[in-house]
Amino acid sequence: MDNNTRSERTRAAVIQAALAIIARDGAGHLTLDAIARESGISKGGLMHQFRTKKAVLAALMEHQAAFFENYARDHIAAHGHQHAQPRLAAEIATLHAAVADPRSLALALLGAVAQEPELLGTTRMADREALEVIRAEAADPDLATLRWLAARGLTLSSLFGLSPLTDAERDHLFTLLADEARWTGQPGSDQAGGKQG
Amino acid sequence: MDNNTRSERTRAAVIQAALAIIARDGAGHLTLDAIARESGISKGGLMHQFRTKKAVLAALMEHQAAFFENYARDHIAAHGHQHAQPRLAAEIATLHAAVADPRSLALALLGAVAQEPELLGTTRMADREALEVIRAEAADPDLATLRWLAARGLTLSSLFGLSPLTDAERDHLFTLLADEARWTGQPGSDQAGGKQG
DNA sequence: TAAAAAAAACCGACTGAACGGTTTGTATTT
DNA sequence: AAATACAAACCGTTCAGTCGGTTTTTTTTA
CATH class of the missing domain: 1.10.10.60 (Homeodomain-like)
Structure with missing residues (x-):
């Protein structure tokens, strides 16, 4: 070869x-x-x-970043037209997929957190950029941010062994976060603070 | 002595x-x-x-658990009567306080995640119990869970060096999560999906 | 075109430092 | 006198990385 x-x-x-x-x-x-x-x-x-060992961890982080970026881009390409907030929908879908895989590249974050925290700088910057787009596309930027943070809470809790939820509960919550109708008060979906008849 | x-x-x-x-x-x-x-x-x-070293980490986790439990209990004692969802309010306040302290006992979680993951079992059980109370006190258990998860997202991101937010942005988002009026559609607060005049 | 040389990928033993934990001792308290 | 808290030297193991070697692939030379 x-x-x-x-x-x-x-x-x-x-x-x-x-x-x-x-x-x-x-x-x-x-x-x-x-x-x-x-x-x-x-x-x-x-x-x-x-x-070096740090080079191994850096490679893990690069693969994780590429996976997240590609997954989100593909989701927008395939489903973006169906969403008022395509980037938030893509981020939620990416985190959901990442956490469902027991060998997820997201585990790179766990490795870097534990052994080489300075490798997290690039991740923070990428997240900052994603968050700016998420806020820009939203009618309610704060609500969009909180939905993104809830997805992060689900993901990081699972990843780091801190989640008190079952897999089914987790999937259900991700589905709620992804449901745009729920968050914009449109008909056909239970919405915060009120009931649809 | x-x-x-x-x-x-x-x-x-x-x-x-x-x-x-x-x-x-x-x-x-x-x-x-x-x-x-x-x-x-x-x-x-x-x-x-x-x-042993594991005993040090276990002690860190015990102190963290006690801090969280005591902070939440004190918050309910002092402010519970002001909230429709006192336990969720207490959890949000506890996480906010934990993340504001640069030497927070919450760092025990980082130590355990990195070096002794089996010490996280007690934390998961405590969180499970808290979540059951949070859901029981809520008119919309799923929304309450998502608010709790968003607070977790803010906390874990900050703790693990993954947060793309400034401290001011973080505090602002915690304040939004804690604002019951916002989430129950009561007057006096911008609510999801609509505007108050 | 075949052989030789160079380069790249890989192997396994080795090194020095750091690590968790142990041992032997001293100082203080009970 | 015994028990407890602590100090400092020590031990065996693990760790990241190095080194001298072999094997395979690629390039150069005759």
Whole structure:
């Protein structure tokens, strides 16, 4: 096999192994030795592709960012026309998808939080930009922000092992957050503070 | 000084040192040596009071749980009569207070998430109980849950270094979450989906 | 076009530092 | 005198990263 393919295959194996370890054993158990064992390559081979452990975590974060960005973009392309607030709908859908996957790339956040917090800077900036778009497209920017924060609460709680909810409860709440009619007082949906007949 | 006082003083110093390290250096830098240095006691003295590192983390979690429980209880005692949903109001206020303190006991969650995830079980159970009360007191249990989740989103994002908001924006959003009139469509407050004249 | 050289990917043993915890001792309190 | 709190040196293990090597692929040379 050619070297480019070989390298990419190794890098992909490392990323998958890292996520598996975080999901199963916790962020504290993510070590270079553990990644090498889990991915079936040697520690020297791992370190040839990633010069330092921080480089592994940075790669995890890059993959996570790309996944979130691509998922949101695809959601807007496919469903944007159906929504008054396409970007908020996309963010809610992305977080919902991220949390439903037990090997989610979102686990990269757990790894960075635990071991390299300065890698979170790029995530904060990306979230800032997303939030600006979410607020700009909304008739009620504060309500849109709070819906986004509730989705974040669901996601971060689940991701970090802090959620008191079942999977079914979580999915139900995500569905409520995504339901635009509920939040804009349109007919056909129970709305805050009142009942539809 | 008597031995009980001595022990308690040492234990308090350890707790404060641990929170300072997590806040400043991140959860990954919380080690027994770092705690000993930061607290000004020896490693032997530290280990006399906490038999293992896990015991230190468990103590952090106990203090955090007590703080949250006491803060919520005090809030209900002082302000409960003013709220249709006193427990939700108390939870929002507790999370707001927790996140405003740079040395917050909530940082215990960060330590446990990073190093001893099984210590989070008690937190999940306590949150489950709180959520049951919050839902029981609400006319719209789902809306109450979502408000609670938004407060959680604000808190966990800030705590874990993931928040794209300024402190002023965060405080503003907590204030909105706490405003019962806003969420129940009462006069005097902008409400979801409509305007008050 | 085949062989040789160079480059890249990978392996596994090794190193020094950091880590959690232990041991032996001293000082203070009971 | 015994118990408790604490200090400091120490131990074995784990860790990130290094190093010298092998294998495979790519490029250069004859």
